[in-house]
Amino acid sequence: MKSFTIQEINAILKGELLGNTNQKIKGPEELQKATSNQISFIGNQKYIHLWKTSNACAAIVNENLNIEPEENRALIKVNNADLAMAKILELFNPSSPKFEVDIHSTAVIHKSAIIGKDSKIGANCYIGKDVVIGDGAVLYPNVTIFDETIIGNNTIIWSGTVIRERCEIGSYCIFHTNVSIGADGFGYRPSDDGRGLVKIPQIGNVVIGNYVEIGANSTVDRAKFSSTIIGDGCKIDNLVQIAHNCILGRSCIMAGSSGLAGSVTLGDGVIIGGSSSIKDHLTIHSGAVVGGGSGVMNDVAAGKTVVGYPATDSRDMFRQWVALRKLAKS
Structure with a gap:
């Protein structure tokens, strides 16, 4: 499981760290639901009151909000809490489903199709005549691509x-x-x-x-x-x-x-x-x-x-x- 110190998180956000916490942060959560090893965020004045009763050990807050850290509970002030939280969500984002093989044996691929380097094609996919799929594309199981379609590099297409x-x-x-x-x-x-x-x-x-x-x-x-x-x-x-x-x-x-x-x-x-x-x-x-x-x-x-x-x-x-x-x- 991923975990980070508040200093490591602030190094990513490049905000202003107020206070400190010795908790290892294991993920983000809403203020009302957060536990003592989770970080939350406050982007609006109307949510400030929830900080007092929250169990979150840290929060990302807009720099224009008047709010103070508490004992063993830190704040990171940033220009835009929503965008900063997006970086945190990306940090803790679980990895996507893994492919055991790049092209599954049950995929039906027309002999004229061109499949780019490092592309992955899941079970029961259908790739039609003269289809071109760029490098690094990912097709999860049961995707259908009909004739003469062109798909660029690193595009991700989910099942169905x-x-x-x-x-x-x-x-x-x-x-x-x-x-x-x-x-x-x-x-x-x-x-x-x-x-x-x-x-x-x-x-x-x-x-x-x-x-x-x-x-x-x-x-x-x-x-x-x-x-x-x-x-x-x-x-x-x-x-x-x-x-x-x-x-x-x-x-x-x-x-x-x-x-x-x-x-x-x-x-x-x-x-x-x-x-x-x-x-x-x-x-x-x-x-x-x-x-x-x-x-x-x-x-x-x-x-x-x-x-x-x-x-x-x-x-x-x-x-x-x-x-x-x-x-x-x-």
């Missing part, structure tokens, strides 16, 4: 994920369990006789940049033509739907159960809150924020925050909510 034909995946991506990349977009039109629906062929692909992370059970659909595009550094939560021909810029965030209808464009750094829905053919410009549970029916300007259903400027919507509350009380 399916990547359809002709997709292009960058390097250093992480796809969690049961992600679907490149399934048909949702396209139907009424038939000429009005008695059924005609499926519109979806002949494009999906192009995903570098350092993209996609959560469990999320879907990115292929384009009707051209490409559905996910830019470098985007982070997609669980249960997210990205429809055909959407384009995401760099470092966008989409929280759980949110969804983009077809041909939506997100600029760089857009944040979509959980359970939000974006109407088709809209543009959410760079730096905009869509609050959780919102329904966006119109384009959103750069840097603007919208909330509600239908979504509107957050300040206007908050004023409406206050007015409605007052009206209900009158």
Whole structure:
């Protein structure tokens, strides 16, 4: 089991150490649940009172908070406690599942596929015709990669994920369990006789940049033509739907159960809150924020925050909510 002194941890964080503890720190934990050999963190004024009753031997705190160490209980003051705690979590992060062999005997790999150096392929994986997998990639058991797909270096793909034909995946991506990349977009039109629906062929692909992370059970659909595009550094939560021909810029965030209808464009750094829905053919410009549970029916300007259903400027919507509350009380 890993353990560190408070001095060793502070050497990593490069913060200001206040007080001391002789406890060997064996992991991080919430203030209320921490034991005497665990470290916690305080990033907000409202949690300071929990320090007194916590059993944690140390805490990482924002430098602007007024809080003091206690006997055999230390504090490390840093500029950003959340980011500092991320370093601690990485420090104690258990190792990933191990592969006994680089390529499992039950994996089915087409003879034309190219597998990069030091890549690992788990049991019952399927690798199709003309697939190219870069160096150091990891495919856990039961991953399916269909024909002509390209996957970059050091990308990690967890079990149950399916990547359809002709997709292009960058390097250093992480796809969690049961992600679907490149399934048909949702396209139907009424038939000429009005008695059924005609499926519109979806002949494009999906192009995903570098350092993209996609959560469990999320879907990115292929384009009707051209490409559905996910830019470098985007982070997609669980249960997210990205429809055909959407384009995401760099470092966008989409929280759980949110969804983009077809041909939506997100600029760089857009944040979509959980359970939000974006109407088709809209543009959410760079730096905009869509609050959780919102329904966006119109384009959103750069840097603007919208909330509600239908979504509107957050300040206007908050004023409406206050007015409605007052009206209900009158």
